Amino acid sequence: MADGGRRVRLIGVGPGDPDQVTFEAVRAMREVAFFVVADKSPRGGMPDPLVNARERLLDRHLDASPVIVRVEDPERERRPDRTAAVDDYAAVVASWHAARAEAFEQALLDNDGDAGFLVWGDPAFYDSTIRVVEQVRARGNVAFEIEVVPGISSLQLLAARHAIVLHEVSEPLHVTTGRRLSEAVDAGQRNIVVMLNREIDVTGLEDWHIWWGGNLGTPHEELVSGRVGDVLDRIEQARERARAAAGWVMDIYLVRQATPSRETQP
Numbered sequence: 406m407a408d409g410g411r412r413v414r415l416i417g418v419g420p421g422d423p424d425q426v427t428f429e430a431v432r433a434m435r436e437v438a439f440f441v442v443a444d445k446s447p448r449g450g451m452p453d454p455l456v457n458a459r460e461r462l463l464d465r466h467l468d469a470s471p472v473i474v475r476v477e478d479p480e481r482e483r484r485p486d487r488t489a490a491v492d493d494y495a496a497v498v499a500s501w502h503a504a505r506a507e508a509f510e511q512a513l514l515d516n517d518g519d520a521g522f523l524v525w526g527d528p529a530f531y532d533s534t535i536r537v538v539e540q541v542r543a544r545g546n547v548a549f550e551i552e553v554v555p556g557i558s559s560l561q562l563l564a565a566r567h568a569i570v571l572h573e574v575s576e577p578l579h580v581t582t583g584r585r586l587s588e589a590v591d592a593g594q595r596n597i598v599v600m601l602n603r604e605i606d607v608t609g610l611e612d613w614h615i616w617w618g619g620n621l622g623t624p625h626e627e628l629v630s631g632r633v634g635d636v637l638d639r640i641e642q643a644r645e646r647a648r649a650a651a652g653w654v655m656d657i658y659l660v661r662q663a664t665p666s667r668e669t670q671p
Contacts, residue, residue, distance in 0.1 A: 411549040412437075412519040413538055415528045417556020420655070421458065422622035423465040425557045431466045433554045438518025439472035441509060454652035458623075459523050474512045474520075479504035494584075502533060506540035513547045520549075525655070526558040531582070531600050559621050559657045560598055566628055567616045571659060572596055586660075595662040602656055605640055607633050610660055617658035619643055625650040633660065 414433045419425035434440075440463070446453035456475065463471045479501060513520055524534050538551055560580065564571050572578040579594040583602035590597070590610070607615070611634030619627040627643035629636050640658075648654040 411547075412552055413513070413541075413549045414519060414521045414552045414554060415534050415538065416521055416523055416554045417527045418459075418462060418523050418525065419557040420526055420559040420562050420622035421620065423462050425562070425622055426462065426466060427554070427556065430554050430556060433552075434463065434466055434471075434521060434523075435468075436519065437521035439474050439516050440521045440523060441474050441476055441512045442523070443478035443505070443508075444475040445478045455525075462523065472516075474516055476508045476512050479508060498533075502537050502540060505533075505537045506544065509537060510541045510544060510546060513541065513549070524556065527556045528553050529555070530558050530560070557622075559600070559618070559655070562621045563598075563616065563618045563657050563659065566618055566621065566626075567630055567659075569616060569659070571598065573661075595664075596659070597661075598657065598659050600657050602658075605637070605644070605656075605658075607637065607660065610662075611637075613660045613662050615640070615658055615660050617643075617656065619647040619654055619656040620651055621655075621657070623651060 414437055416430050416433045417427075418430060440459075442456055442459055444453050444456050446456065460473065463473075522534055522538070524532055526532065528535055535551070535553065541547065542549060542551065560571070573596065576596055577594075578596055578598065579589050580598045580600070581589045583599055583604070583606065586597065586599050586606065587608075605617075607613070611632070613633050614631070615633045615636065616630045617628070617636075617640050625647050627647050629640045629643055631639075644654050644656060647656075
């Protein structure tokens with residue numbers, strides 16, 4: 406094996422349900438010496454619920470108590486006036502990635518053996534861990550090989566929970582973030598999956614259909630579907646229930662513009 410035989414394994418663990426962790430992921434968990442976990446709790450004083458969720462997942466799938474190396478997650482600029490412009494947002498993310506790379510590097514320097522990172526969903530899909538760990542390796546202070554274990558994504562689970570196909574026959578599927586939804590609509594996209602939502606802003610799409618899911622794969626999962634104008638209030642209420650129950654909310658939704666030809670299509 407390259408890089409002196411040491412591995413950093415980025416393990417996709419799905420949206421939250423331990424039953425949706427693959428056999429390959431469980432095997433990878435059992436082969437690493439320790440897990441690096443970004444922890445937001447030092448800033449607020451309260452336990453980070455996502456750290457606790459990872460610990461419960463490890464307890465479910467490992468026979469022995471895992472070694473967990475908690476790394477204080479660098480604070481990220483989120484003020485709208487500092488992140489509204491595309492260039493400003495890109496600069497904020499780059500700075501956050503660099504700070505995370507420094508913290509992850511120190512964890513690898515301080516601990517021997519293969520390391521595991523538990524990544525929500527799939528590491529290749531709207532997640533920064535691969536990029537950050539690549540930065541760690543590029544710094545040249547610790548040598549390792551990167552291995553990625555795929556996981557079930559929230560996009561797949563959203564479709565399964567609502568029993569839908571994410572696209573119409575022979576039609577494209579556009580996947581974007583909440584901050585870029587209006588851009589996708591203006592570009593003519595009419596079948597859009599939206600992730601990473603600070604809020605649900607579907608202004609102008611009241612006659613579209615929405616399939617929404619919050620905290621999918623967890624005990625606090627919420628589902629809503631229907632005409633946007635009819636169910637938006639229900640979605641906001643469901644988001645608040647999920648946040649109150651879990652301490653956080655991760656949601657995803659599909660919006661689709663209905664047309665006569667699509668509505669009558671078998």
